[in-house]
Amino acid sequence: MTAKIVIRNLYKAFGRKKVLQGINLEIDQGESVVVIGGSGSGKSVLLKCILGLIHPDSGEILVDGQPTARLTGSERARLMAKFGMLFQGAALFDSLPVWQNVAFGLIQGEGMRAAEAKRVAIETLAKVGLGADVADLTPAELSGGMQKRVGLARAIAAKPEIIFFDEPTTGLDPIMSDVINELIVGCVRDLGATALSITHDMASARKISDRIAMLYHGRIIWQGETAEIDKSGNPYVDQFIHGRAEGPIKMEIRAS
Numbered sequence: 001m002t003a004k005i006v007i008r009n010l011y012k013a014f015g016r017k018k019v020l021q022g023i024n025l026e027i028d029q030g031e032s033v034v035v036i037g038g039s040g041s042g043k044s045v046l047l048k049c050i051l052g053l054i055h056p057d058s059g060e061i062l063v064d065g066q067p068t069a070r071l072t073g074s075e076r077a078r079l080m081a082k083f084g085m086l087f088q089g090a091a092l093f094d095s096l097p098v099w100q101n102v103a104f105g106l107i108q109g110e111g112m113r114a115a116e117a118k119r120v121a122i123e124t125l126a127k128v129g130l131g132a133d134v135a136d137l138t139p140a141e142l143s144g145g146m147q148k149r150v151g152l153a154r155a156i157a158a159k160p161e162i163i164f165f166d167e168p169t170t171g172l173d174p175i176m177s178d179v180i181n182e183l184i185v186g187c188v189r190d191l192g193a194t195a196l197s198i199t200h201d202m203a204s205a206r207k208i209s210d211r212i213a214m215l216y217h218g219r220i221i222w223q224g225e226t227a228e229i230d231k232s233g234n235p236y237v238d239q240f241i242h243g244r245a246e247g248p249i250k251m252e253i254r255a256s
């Protein structure tokens with residue numbers, strides 16, 4: 001079987017700062033992979049490379065076997081239509097009511113008529129546990145947890161084949177985090193989607209992943225089944241997952 005997403009030998013530097021230094025990662029259809037790693041380890045740069053927002057210096061990214069570099073405008077639009085994304089901090093448009101936030105891709109991307117898009121938005125809000133009464137509120141009227149649910153509803157509204165989750169639990173209390181994690185697992189399963197997430201929240205990583213990959217100094221230093229992470233035998237992984245100050249990973253205090 002060909003993997004849904006294949007990342008081969010990916011390199012990216014900004015000036016002298018080498019951020020990705022030969023990333024190799026494959027994600028199978030229907031699989032949920034979480035990339036963990038410290039602040040500044042390159043997790044967001046990796047996601048942005050896959051989304052085509054940053055051009056890698058070398059290496060290759062394939063989605064459904066198709067290279068994502070050098071696509072024409074319409075090929076890129078077709079590729080992007082496969083993706084849904086839950087952004088860090090939910091990234092909602094404050095000036096738009098909730099239902100328009102959820103329906104944004106349906107109206108802008110698929111040209112769906114407003115009345116139909118609102119119906120789909122309300123249906124999707126129900127999937128993340130929000131009632132129709134929320135549809136006409138603005139994001140500012142919602143709690144952080146509700147905003148994340150709206151962000152999740154937006155990510156899944158167009159029934160994407162692939163969903164990216166960027167720090168999905170940041171800023172939430174542990175219980176609301178777990179609610180969001182459960183919703184993520186349920187939504188990904190119901191869609192049969194392939195999921196790629198980045199996080200430093202180990203509780204979230206454990207809950208939403210089939211497989212975990214750890215990024216350190218621009219390389220994947222360990223990857224394996226989620227259940228295997230406690231016996232990785234890798235001192236970098238052990239230090240990270242237990243949040244210990246002592247160990248081979250030294251905190252970089254100075255931006256370099």
Ligand SMILES: Nc1ncnc2c1ncn2[C@@H]1O[C@H](COP(=O)(O)OP(=O)(O)OP(=O)(O)O)[C@@H](O)[C@H]1O
Nearest residue numbers: 014017019037038039040041042043044045046200
């Ligand atoms: N557009 C850019 N121009 C220059 N440097 C960049 C750019 N984007 C990212 N970087 C640098 O690349 C490194 C990795 O950043 P990235 O945002 O991927 O880290 P991260 O692992 O997602 O961190 P965090 O967990 O804190 O969000 C950082 O040192 C950052 O300053």
